[in-house]
Amino acid sequence: MIAGKESANxxxxxxxxxxxxxxxxxRDTGLPRVLGEGRCAxxxxxxxxVVAPQEVADAIGAVVDEAEQRAGVHIDQVHxxxxxxxxxxxxxxxxxxxxxxxxxxxxxxxRTQHLEKLHQDSLTGDHLAIDRVVMHSMLQEYIVxxxxxxxxxxxxxxxRLVARHHVVDGPMLLSDxxxxxVEHAALGCASITANLVPATELLLDEDEKELGVVLxxxxxxxxxLLVCHGGAxxxxxxxxxxxxxxxxxxxxxxxxxxxxxxxxxxxxxxxxLRALNTDHTFEVPASASLPAMRMxxxxxxxxxxxxxxxxxxxxxxxxxxxxxxxxxxxxxxxxGGGACLSGLVGMMRNYFALPVxxxxxxxxxxxxxxxxxxxxGVQGLAWSATLCAAxxxxxxxxRRVLGWRPFLRSIRNLxxxxxxxxxxx
Numbered sequence: 001m002i003a004g005k006e007s008a009n010x011x012x013x014x015x016x017x018x019x020x021x022x023x024x025x026x027r028d029t030g031l032p033r034v035l036g037e038g039r040c041a042x043x044x045x046x047x048x049x050v051v052a053p054q055e056v057a058d059a060i061g062a063v064v065d066e067a068e069q070r071a072g073v074h075i076d077q078v079h080x081x082x083x084x085x086x087x088x089x090x091x092x093x094x095x096x097x098x099x100x101x102x103x104x105x106x107x108x109x110x111r112t113q114h115l116e117k118l119h120q121d122s123l124t125g126d127h128l129a130i131d132r133v134v135m136h137s138m139l140q141e142y143i144v145x146x147x148x149x150x151x152x153x154x155x156x157x158x159x160r161l162v163a164r165h166h167v168v169d170g171p172m173l174l175s176d177x178x179x180x181x182v183e184h185a186a187l188g189c190a191s192i193t194a195n196l197v198p199a200t201e202l203l204l205d206e207d208e209k210e211l212g213v214v215l216x217x218x219x220x221x222x223x224x225l226l227v228c229h230g231g232a233x234x235x236x237x238x239x240x241x242x243x244x245x246x247x248x249x250x251x252x253x254x255x256x257x258x259x260x261x262x263x264x265x266x267x268x269x270x271x272x273l274r275a276l277n278t279d280h281t282f283e284v285p286a287s288a289s290l291p292a293m294r295m296x297x298x299x300x301x302x303x304x305x306x307x308x309x310x311x312x313x314x315x316x317x318x319x320x321x322x323x324x325x326x327x328x329x330x331x332x333x334x335x336g337g338g339a340c341l342s343g344l345v346g347m348m349r350n351y352f353a354l355p356v357x358x359x360x361x362x363x364x365x366x367x368x369x370x371x372x373x374x375x376x377g378v379q380g381l382a383w384s385a386t387l388c389a390a391x392x393x394x395x396x397x398x399r400r401v402l403g404w405r406p407f408l409r410s411i412r413n414l415x416x417x418x419x420x421x422x423x424x425x
Contacts, residue, residue: 017220021063033366036071038063048086057184077188084224118163198392211329218338243338275343331355
């Protein structure tokens with residue numbers, strides 16, 4: 001049984017090529033459930049900036065209306081989810097002096113207010129330029145009197161407490177522009193979230209974060225990375241190339257329209273010739289300048305593969321620059337619409353010599369089969385970040401389904417029984 005309509009929330013995910021909406025309610029058991037969905041094409045965002053406000057507002061209104069009709073509920077406000085393009089991140093240290101007298105045991109005890117102060121200090125943005133604002137602060141570790149790697153210092157006696165956070169900031173005017181777009185759609189904006197933050201919490205388990213893992217969001221105009229190591233986020237970045245570049249390459253190579261190129265990529269595209277078992281033939285519809293023609297899958301792959309190799313090379317370079325390329329014991333997790341491309345998982349395994357898996361949400365939320373991968377397809381990868389934001393908004397803060405533990409134990413055995421960061425060396 002679903003709780004009352006007042007408990008339904010609406011998540012709107014704004015991408016470079018599409019806008020998506022989910023209306024999520026809660027069962028009496030507390031498990032979130034998708035009540036309605038909406039999706040439409042949109043090109044009002046470019047590299048994380050609003051470039052066509054009215055188009056963004058129209059897209060928000062359209063996807064929310066579609067989701068409302070399917071869910072049978074009315075929505076007054078939405079929670080926005082945005083991509084990583086245009087955002088920056090850095091590691092920040094906050095310090096709290098508990099006491100200067102080690103004999104004053106009561107004053108030396110770490111309390112909840114000390115942890116809250118450290119978190120609030122990381123959100124102030126005093127270290128940022130005037131045109132930037134903090135969007136998220138993710139805890140890495142506490143340092144208690146010089147001892148690092150502490151995760152739960154509550155109740156510990158200490159004189160000095162330091163917190164290290166991975167802080168994500170964005171343009172100050174971005175939030176204002178997005179809120180105005182929502183208001184133009186006759187809705188309220190309850191929050192704005194960067195998509196990889198809830199995805200990191202809900203798609204990666206603790207063993208993966210400890211061994212080292214990179215979450216890769218392959219979008220239309222950008223590819224975003226967030227690396228966890230030692231149990232916490234340590235690095236994030238965005239590369240200004242995505243799956244939309246593949247569509248443009250197809251469009252130019254075969255002189256077809258954008259819609260035809262997208263359909264060819266989605267229905268027949270393979271990014272690695274080694275993944276082609278049978279080279280079947282398909283028909284390309286006639287365009288204004290060319291008649292209809294027949295083409296093989298291998299011909300299409302010869303256009304797609306070089307672009308994907310460029311993207312993988314840029315990912316490799318960013319990881320090497322951050323000195324994290326060889327600290328990814330748990331490998332890579334793929335999400336985003338571009339991750340639906342056939343052959344990508346195998347191509348990345350061969351290129352990086354790492355485990356690679358697709359980031360489906362699993363059983364943490366009740367949703368249509370095409371969203372969680374249970375229909376046997378891969379289109380659910382385009383919904384993963386949106387579903388994670390919905391689950392996070394519903395109060396879920398960790399991954400429920402831990403299907404990789406046996407595999408990670410085997411990695412530890414191969415590395416001589418070591419665990420965590422020690423297994424990397």
